[in-house]
């Protein structure tokens with residue numbers, strides 16, 4: 479079974495992942511991984527941290543001469559910001575046990591900050607985390623809750639794209655709504671969609687909307703507020719038969735929802751236009767089935783989003799993910815200091831205003847994982863050659 483885990487804190491030495499279960503012989507193009515990591519760092523509305531980091535993957539294990547060897551693949555991404563936070567993030571003994579403040583270098587300037595974080599942000603993991611793990615310092619929670627961890631997931635996604643490439647499976651994300659501004663889900667192929675968003679700073683196909691969205695982000699930033707929105711994930715047509723109707727935990731839609739909802743700040747997911755479909759009648763929703771000898775079975779529409787009965791039906795997957803507004807606010811909401819129990823409204827120094835396009839890239843990575851796992855469940859194989867043979871045999875059988 480293909481699995482992965484991540485480790486690492488936001489301002490620690492770095493983030494890492496171990497991917498277990500990839501067959502041997504998969505050719506890995508590092509540029510494919512790094513390109514994804516770079517895309518995750520981009521997007522209009524991101525904060526100062528992204529100017530510090532230049533994420534590059536270091537493959538630690540599991541490859542020889544550019545190919546997997548069947549053993550676990552270790553991936554590492556260093557945090558450049560760690561250098562500025564060593565006093566705060568030492569994994570060894572406390573070097574300043576009596577100090578109340580520590581010195582860090584933040585955004586190019588030397589600053590003294592409180593050693594302990596005691597002011598929980600509404601919408602972040604801060605308060606629930608310190609209560610659950612019985613901590614006095616919120617930093618022990620926020621460091622791991624931070625979406626810095628998604629850099630490791632993105633590297634995993636990039637690695638698995640190399641596997642999916644053998645089966646011509648492609649995944650792309652694009653922004654279809656930012657705050658209250660809605661864009662479109664264009665009825666174009668994957669290549670055209672990709673070309674259409676290449677120069678967009680918000681991964682938005684509609685350039686007029688993108689301009690509007692950027693001005694909106696500027697206005698919201700000025701107000702000290704933040705934004706979320708909706709990202710759509712699309713794939714190329716998938717082989718029929720990934721996932722299964724026979725058991726609840728084998729339905730691919732359920733697996734996908736879990737994976738997508740695990741992305742920090744993603745609170746909603748729909749398969750195809752599910753919420754729109756829910757207010758329509760069956761005649762307006764279900765995709766009629768046609769047959770031609772040269773084409774086999776086919777559909778003229780894809781309102782199911784590529785899944786029926788928890789099984790891929792041969793169409794592209796279409797998934798939408800809803801992201802809440804970023805919790806850290808320059809004009810903060812009311813909260814209570816966990817030490818003094820006094821109310822406070824302290825200002826913060828650094829945060830994203832929105833990270834919607836970045837979340838989309840993380841969505842691509844999670845989708846890559848679910849699809850790679852489903853492919854390996856269906857076709858198996860200790861070597862990529864075996865997986866491909868099984869895949870081809872299946873395609874011939876169902877042709």
Ligand SMILES: Cc1cc2nc3c(=O)[nH]c(=O)nc-3n(C[C@H](O)[C@H](O)[C@H](O)COP(=O)(O)O)c2cc1C
Nearest residue numbers: 602603623624625742743805806829830833836837
């Ligand atoms: C790519 C990305 C970047 C994010 N950047 C920030 C940020 O700068 N500040 C912040 O407070 N939250 C940010 N978040 C969201 C928080 O990580 C998230 O809201 C928090 O971990 C609490 O989890 P929850 O929102 O899923 O409940 C980001 C999320 C993603 C996916």
Ligand SMILES: C=C(O[C@@H]1CC(C(=O)O)=C[C@@H](OP(=O)(O)O)[C@H]1O)C(=O)O
Nearest residue numbers: 525527528623624625626629828829830
């Ligand atoms: C570091 C990343 O995102 C971070 C996610 C994040 C949060 O609270 O989730 C808070 C910010 O971190 P910092 O407090 O260091 O500015 C973001 O920059 C990243 O995406 O690589």
